[in-house]
Amino acid sequence: MTALPIRDELRGMSPYGAPQLSVAVRLNTNENSYPLPDEVVTGVEKALSAVLRDLNRYPDRDAVALRADLASYLGHELTTANVWAANGSNEVQQQLLQVFGGPGRVALGFTPAYSMHPLLAKATGTGWIDGQRGDEFELTVPSVVAQLEAHRPDVVFLCSPNNPTGTALPTEVIEAALDTAPGMVVVDEAYVEFRRPGTPSALGLLPGHPRLVVTRTMSKAFAFAGARVGYLAADPGVVDAVQLVRLPYHLSALTQAAARAALAHADVLLATVEAIKAQRDRIVATLRGYGLTVADSDANFVLFGRFRDQKAVWQALLVRDVLVRDVGLPGWLRVTAGTEAETSAFLKAMGELL
Numbered sequence: 001m002t003a004l005p006i007r008d009e010l011r012g013m014s015p016y017g018a019p020q021l022s023v024a025v026r027l028n029t030n031e032n033s034y035p036l037p038d039e040v041v042t043g044v045e046k047a048l049s050a051v052l053r054d055l056n057r058y059p060d061r062d063a064v065a066l067r068a069d070l071a072s073y074l075g076h077e078l079t080t081a082n083v084w085a086a087n088g089s090n091e092v093q094q095q096l097l098q099v100f101g102g103p104g105r106v107a108l109g110f111t112p113a114y115s116m117h118p119l120l121a122k123a124t125g126t127g128w129i130d131g132q133r134g135d136e137f138e139l140t141v142p143s144v145v146a147q148l149e150a151h152r153p154d155v156v157f158l159c160s161p162n163n164p165t166g167t168a169l170p171t172e173v174i175e176a177a178l179d180t181a182p183g184m185v186v187v188d189e190a191y192v193e194f195r196r197p198g199t200p201s202a203l204g205l206l207p208g209h210p211r212l213v214v215t216r217t218m219s220k221a222f223a224f225a226g227a228r229v230g231y232l233a234a235d236p237g238v239v240d241a242v243q244l245v246r247l248p249y250h251l252s253a254l255t256q257a258a259a260r261a262a263l264a265h266a267d268v269l270l271a272t273v274e275a276i277k278a279q280r281d282r283i284v285a286t287l288r289g290y291g292l293t294v295a296d297s298d299a300n301f302v303l304f305g306r307f308r309d310q311k312a313v314w315q316a317l318l319v320r321d322v323l324v325r326d327v328g329l330p331g332w333l334r335v336t337a338g339t340e341a342e343t344s345a346f347l348k349a350m351g352e353l354l
């Protein structure tokens, strides 16, 4: 059998993805554990039936109505011209790298952070630099400035709240990156709706920062992961720039209609956020009570350790029908805050193990 002529840099790689195991308590991919409320299901059904007859036509290529709805959800005086949407924030970030990265350019992220960022860099032919964090995964202004001055990346990824550590970045760190980075600064705010009180969003920094891009998603707080809707907020120039690489009609009429119906029920959908935050805080407090080291979390998940062998703990939880995530950080595991019952099952299993 002859090998296919795959690009050299992709040879030997494995596709990204967490194990999709059939387990009673699934707390490994930071999804929202709550199914959509009936009233939202009805709203989405109506919206979908309204577009079915017109599926012979291509969708609105510019997704203008959806972008207007997203802008009004975000507030901060943002308009349609500031917002762009795609099939998940992963696609948004891929488009950003296609425009602002690519062969001969480099992107930098501060590891450990979202493992898709380096993979998207690789897939778009963008070089990747692993930036460093402190011993407690912290990022400080002097460290960010020194690393950006040393590497001068074309694209910087800041993940806030950070996945897998859970902690949001201080605003000064984002401002320092904006002041120092020669290129684009992408702040991935996938979990921002779960942040602790007093933690600002980077949206407030958009005025006067034309190279700042804030990416968001409906996959987590909105419980809409299956629909695949992500978006960005930025200067209108950034939105114009991604038009150069987006596929025509990339976002189906069904997706646009479903997302708009979900946004019309944002208050109902986001009602689960407070319940999830309460379970998140309960996980942090209980695991600390067990004597474990637990990172502060502004997200719907918690990073906990330190274990001599995190793989063994992962396996022992699986035997108890609880699936968490081994993010490849030696000594640490990540658990999603689920419903009260799921959280109880996880905490009970951890109690038995320790």
Ligand SMILES: *Cc1c(COP(=O)(O)O)cnc(C)c1O
Residues within 6 Å of the ligand: 030, 087, 088, 089, 090, 091, 114, 159, 163, 188, 190, 216, 217, 218, 219, 220, 225, 228, 229, 230
């Ligand atoms: C889950 C997650 C996303 C969401 O990706 P989608 O493609 O919008 O589902 C983005 N960034 C981070 C850091 C995440 O953990």
